[in-house]
Amino acid sequence: MARVSQQHLDARRRQILDGAAVCFARNGFHATSMQDVLKEADLSAGAVYRYFSGKEELIAAIVGEVLDAVREAFEGAAREDPPQPPDVLVGAVLGRTLAMKAPLTVDGEAAFPRLIVQVWAETIRNPELAATLRDGYAAVGAAWERVVVAYQDAGMMRADLPAEHVARTMIAAVQGFVAQQPLLGPAPVEVLQNGLRALMSMTPPRAADLNGSRHG
Template identity: 35%
Template sequence: MPRVGQAHLDARRQQILDAARTRFASHGFARTSMADVVAESGLSTGAIYRYFTSKDEIVIAVCEQAGTSLPKVLTIEAVRSFLEHVRTLARETGHARLVAQIYAEAAVSPALAAIVQRQLLTMRTAVAELLADRQPDDARRIAEAFVALCSSYSQQLAVRGDLDPEPFASALMAIVRG
């Protein structure tokens, strides 16, 4: 049997994670079984278990892939654009529902909580770095509030549906301006 290259293995693993992400966003972690991930991916059960020993392992891998495209500057236009991006992901991929599931699961899973805490710290640090003209304590407090409000926007998209980002962008800028 010919050996498959690392690129093939990586693509297959990503196929599983993409399928799991889609299913988790639409049905939640609790209502998604390994059989559901198998069906969504189009792969065999053996193929899934070659890469992941459990659904919990898949959940953690999905969470580890989370990326955030925070604004590069803290202007009203950049913040609006960032929130519009979050809104688009919520509409097109169910990302806000997935994040809501991740936060809920992180409340009871120490391994997942550690990943989420690390990601939130990274976000807060990035925002604080954009506030280099502020005192460090002020920058940290503003970053804390900024990330909390962004998270709240995502959570509300998950529960309330499509929301105009404008009031959130204005509130974020009020926080930034102090």
């Protein structure tokens, strides 16, 4: 019997994960059956179950893959001296993450934002997935904290505020931007970048300006 190459195995696993992601984004986890995944991936049950025992493993694999990619990107950024400013860095990492899943669509729109919303909703009832997500975000948060410390060490950011708080805020900005997509419609990463640039450009108003606005 011919030996199956690792490249073939990896491609088959990718095919299964992409098919499952589209199904979950389209109908949610509970309305999606393994039969739906088989049909979307165009594979037999034996081919799929060779890699994954069921939906729970598929969900965990999809989530882990995305979080690992984000963590690696931020860890790489933390090694730069100094790191790119937040608007550039967030745009680069988010753009790369969205590009990973760009080929996956549902009704002509990107499947990834819809999938992310489904994952967050599923954590309410699925403690194992919630634990996977917490661990993944903890790793991402730790990588972001190292970036923030590098900003502070380089004099690019106030050093009197906890790095953890800044990291959580930046993660929240990215999460919120992704969550808006299914509700408000697709928006390019530049929208988030421009918003961050505007916030980063703020300066305290002068006392004279404040007095003028109060008496005007």
